[in-house]
Amino acid sequence: MAQPKRHHHIAQGIQRRFTDAEGLLHAFDKRRPERxxxxxxxxxxxxxxxxxxIRRKDGSRNTDLEHWYSELEGAxxxxxxxxxxxxxxxxxPGLPADAKQLWDTFFYHQQKRAPDVFVRLGLEEQFYKDLPGRMxxxxxxxxxxxxxDRLHMADPAVLSRMLIRSLERKIRNTLDGQGLAPSTRFPASARGLRTEICTVRWESSTP
Incomplete structure (x- = not known):
């Protein structure tokens, strides 16, 4: 299985819904305003x-999470x-229960996977403050x-991934405590739902 290196935190399939006639998006990068x-x-x-x-000690790369996100986006x-x-x-939309669970799972992960979430919620600052104690x-x-190990953990890319994992746990623990967290796996019937959605449009729940 190919190991992707470029990971999108907003899926290309979602972005394409906002492109112009030529398939382009018009963007502004706050980090490079001169552009x-x-x-x-x-x-x-x-x-x-x-x-x-996730970079293993032997130098190999584990991209299971990116593959999982890709599968979820396709479903x-x-x-x-x-x-x-x-x-x-x-x-x-009048979604049946399995489709609603699939949507909830997708929406839940989409909200927590973007790096900007860390800064907005103040989690990045807290993460680096707590890091020495955790070590x-x-x-x-x-x-x-x-x-x-210390050299490995000083790598900004490694710290960024640790921050993502920390955020995932923090959000899940919070939602679990409120009884709101959806399943970490999308429904086993998702592939069947994909075919169903493509061939049979659900009737609206309104007359």
Missing amino acids: GVFATTPLNLFVEKDLYT VTPLLDHIIESCLAGQE EDYEREHGPLTDE
Whole structure:
């Protein structure tokens, strides 16, 4: 299985719903204001290298999370089509239970996977503040970190991925405490739903 390196935190399939006639999006990067507004494809927006990659000690890359997000995005695409078509027709989507669970799972993960969420919620600052204490806790439980381990953990890319995992746990724990967290796996019937959505449009729940 190919290991993707460019990970989109807003799926290209969603971005394509806002492109112009030439398939381009018009964007502005606050980090590079001198560039002004520019046109590019969804391939180049809302993307970071190895954002969801876990680097193993042997140097190999684990991209299971990115593959999972890609599978989830593919399963939800026809569901998005149905929701949009229903709205344009002035109708409620009228989603059955499995489709609603699929949508809830997609929406839940979409809200927490973007790097900007860390800054907006103040989690990035808190993460770096807590990091030394967490490293001490780790050493008490597992033994001293090696020089190689410390060098690895000083890598900004590694810290970024640790921050993502920390955010995922924090949000899940909060929602679990409120009884709101959806399943971390989308329904087993999602593939069947994908076919169903493509071939049979659900009737609106309104007359």
